[in-house]
Amino acid sequence: xxxxxxxxxxxxxxxxxxxxxxxxxxxxxxxxxxxxxxxxxxxxxxxxxxxxxxxxxxxxxxxxxxxxxxxxxxxxxxxxxxxxxxxxxxxxxxxxxxxxxxxxxxxxxxxxxxxxxxxxxxxxxxxxxxxxxxxxxxxxxxxxxxxxxxxxxxxxxxxxxxxxxxxxxxxxxxxxxxxxxxxxxxxxxxxxxxxxxxxxxxxxxxxxxxxxxxxxxxxxxxxxxxxxxxxxxxxxxxxxxxxxxxxxxxxxxxxxxxxxxxxxxxxxxxxxxxxxxxxxxxxxxxxxxxxxxxxxxxxxxxxxxxxxxxxxxxxxxxxxxxxxxxxxxxxxxxxxxxxxxxxxxxxxxxxxxxxxxxxxxxxxxxxxxxxxxxxxxxxxxxxxxxxxxxxxxxxxxxxxxxx
Numbered sequence: 001x002x003x004x005x006x007x008x009x010x011x012x013x014x015x016x017x018x019x020x021x022x023x024x025x026x027x028x029x030x031x032x033x034x035x036x037x038x039x040x041x042x043x044x045x046x047x048x049x050x051x052x053x054x055x056x057x058x059x060x061x062x063x064x065x066x067x068x069x070x071x072x073x074x075x076x077x078x079x080x081x082x083x084x085x086x087x088x089x090x091x092x093x094x095x096x097x098x099x100x101x102x103x104x105x106x107x108x109x110x111x112x113x114x115x116x117x118x119x120x121x122x123x124x125x126x127x128x129x130x131x132x133x134x135x136x137x138x139x140x141x142x143x144x145x146x147x148x149x150x151x152x153x154x155x156x157x158x159x160x161x162x163x164x165x166x167x168x169x170x171x172x173x174x175x176x177x178x179x180x181x182x183x184x185x186x187x188x189x190x191x192x193x194x195x196x197x198x199x200x201x202x203x204x205x206x207x208x209x210x211x212x213x214x215x216x217x218x219x220x221x222x223x224x225x226x227x228x229x230x231x232x233x234x235x236x237x238x239x240x241x242x243x244x245x246x247x248x249x250x251x252x253x254x255x256x257x258x259x260x261x262x263x264x265x266x267x268x269x270x271x272x273x274x275x276x277x278x279x280x281x282x283x284x285x286x287x288x289x290x291x292x293x294x295x296x297x298x299x300x301x302x303x304x305x306x307x308x309x310x311x312x313x314x315x316x317x318x319x320x321x322x323x324x325x326x327x328x329x330x331x332x333x334x335x336x337x338x339x340x341x342x343x344x345x346x347x348x349x350x351x352x353x354x355x356x357x358x359x360x361x362x363x364x365x366x367x368x369x370x371x372x373x374x375x376x377x378x379x380x381x382x383x384x385x386x387x388x389x390x391x392x393x394x395x396x397x398x399x400x401x402x403x
Contacts (some may be wrong), residue, residue, distance in 0.1 A: 052385040055266040056330030059248045060387040062265055063241050066117045067324050071101030071395035073120020073232050076128045080315040082159055085212040086167035087204035089187060091257030094212075097238055099157065099165055100318050101393050104274045106307050110368035112243040112272040115326070116253065119395075122233030124149040130219035131158075131227035132181065138166070138207025138215065142183040142229050145219075147173060149231055150183060152190040155202060157230040160216045167254075169202040183229065202254075246270050246331070246372045268331050270372040270384075273353060275305045277323030277390070284397055286323055292356045296321075305356065322396045327353040327388040329367050335381035344381035351384045 013021075074080065084099045097103075097116060105114040120126065126149050133143040142158065150156070152170050159165040168185035187203040207213045216227030238253040244262075248269040251262045277286040280302045290303040298310050298317065305325060309318070329351050336346040352364035367386070370379045 051268060051333040052330040052383060055248075055268045056328050056385045056387045059266045059269050059272075059330065060326075060328045060389060062248075062250075063115060063117075063326065063328070064389055064391050066119070066237070066239065066241075067102060067115075067391040068394060069119045069237075070117045070393050071119060071399070073122055073126055073236070074099065074101065074118070074230075074395070075126065075399065076228075076230065077315050077319060077399075078161065078228070079128070079157065079159055079165070079230055080318040081313060082157075082165040082315075084157060084165040084167055085208055086202055086254070087208055088254065088256055088258075089199070089201050089203065091255075093257040094208075095253060095256045096212075097253050100321075101396060102276075102321065102324050104276065104308065104324075107273075111371055112270075113274050114240055114242040115272070115274050115324075116238065116240045118238045119236065120232035121235045121237070122149060122154070122231055126231045126233070128159075128228040128230050131216055131229065132218055134218045135215045135227070138213035139186070139203075139205070140207075142185065144181055144183055144229055147181060147183060151193070151234070153192050153198065153234045155232045155234065155236050156183070156185070157232060158214070158216050158227060159230065160214070160227045161225045163214050163216070164212060166208055166212065166214055166216075167202050169200045171200055171203060241272065243269055243272050243372075248272070248328075266330070268333055269328060270331050270369045271329035271351075271367045272326070273367065274324055274326040275307055275356065276309060276321045277325060278304045278306055278317075279320045279322045280304060282320060284322070319396060319399055321393065323390055323392045325355050325388070325390040327355070327367065327386060329369060329384055329386045331369065331372075331379075331382040331384050335378075336383070338381065344377065346383060347380050351386045353386065353388060355388055355390070 080100055082099045083096060085096045087094055099118060101118060103116040107113050129144040129146045131142060132145055150170055150173060152172060154170045156168055156170060157165050158168065170183055171186045171188060171190045172184045174182055185203050187200055187205045189197040189199050192198050219226035240251045240253055242249055246268060247264050248266040249262050249264050255261045276296060278296045279286060280300045287303040290305055293304045293306045295308045295310060296304065296306040296317065298313065336344065338344045350366040350369060353367055354364035357365050369384065373379045
């Protein structure tokens with residue numbers, strides 16, 4: 001009797017009970033995975049939006065900060081717009097750029113623009129000095145009427161009316177009697193403020209080659225023409241901001257051929273657009289109703305926001321560029337999952353730049369972000385953040401309009 005009762009008590013679960021248990025476990029697993037999928041999607045959305053916010057905001061801040069310093073040290077009208085040639089000694093590579101506070105290179109077909117920003121670094125008031133002697137060779141010393149504010153290691157720009165400019169670096173400032181007006185720019189070394197010998201960087205032996213080796217003439221006071229020398233200080237900035245492979249990069253235009261010349265600033269940046277603020281009536285501001293044009297109209301007395309400057313723009317026209325407005329668009333780091341039909345619908349309309357056309361319905365113009373992706377429609381899998389700002393070029397607003 002006892003053995004029979006033990007046998008009945010140890011029979012275990014029936015097949016039906018096992019199947020019910022398995023079914024409950026499967027349902028619980030499905031619920032858990034559904035909750036995980038929803039949670040993971042929300043995390044991706046939150047994290048991606050935060051990444052775009054951070055990268056876009058930092059990119060805008062970096063460019064805006066440099067634009068606010070643009071034009072520092074370029075305090076003479078004749079210098080603006082000059083095509084400037086130089087030579088970087090460590091790599092033996094030539095370089096050139098237009099010496100203006102900000103220069104915009106438009107991207108073709110809605111591609112991102114490039115923004116080049118230039119500024120000096122002298123901690124002393126820098127007025128242009130006049131050449132007292134015509135240069136017999138491009139490497140010949142500069143004989144000037146005043147060496148105040150010049151120091152060994154300073155980067156200088158030689159200029160003359162109607163001629164390209166040239167960059168050089170002060171190698172020595174002789175002090176014996178009769179030599180206090182000479183500025184040497186020899187290749188070799190100079191003694192810095194700490195007494196150390198430092199290699200020069202921008203003095204090609206023998207001077208710049210033709211046709212860029214300019215023999216600048218002596219200043220003619222009667223005609224107010226001739227050679228001048230401008231001091232940009234020991235560490236001028238000429239940096240180009242551009243987008244490469246969905247990253248904002250900054251390239252030092254003064255150090256060509258150096259791998260470290262290009263630095264990555266932010267990931268996930270897919271668009272950069274900018275416009276010049278042209279003060280046509282010269283009242284020190286851009287009118288709130290200023291039109292948006294493809295290019296600055298030469299001789300116009302009307303304020304405008306323009307994509308480009310004429311090739312033959314004069315120094316006076318460059319001096320009237322007193323603001324830059326720009327937009328930066330960043331995307332999330334990771335894509336959202338496509339819909340069940342395989343199509344991404346996270347973003348269905350392109351991000352917009354509101355400033356150029358606030359009267360449109362809806363406001364603004366579309367920003368093309370598709371070029372950053374190899375697969376058509378892939379851009380719709382990401383979320384975007386757009387940041388725009390108007391930046392005054394303070395050093396142009398305060399610019400002394402003296403020829």
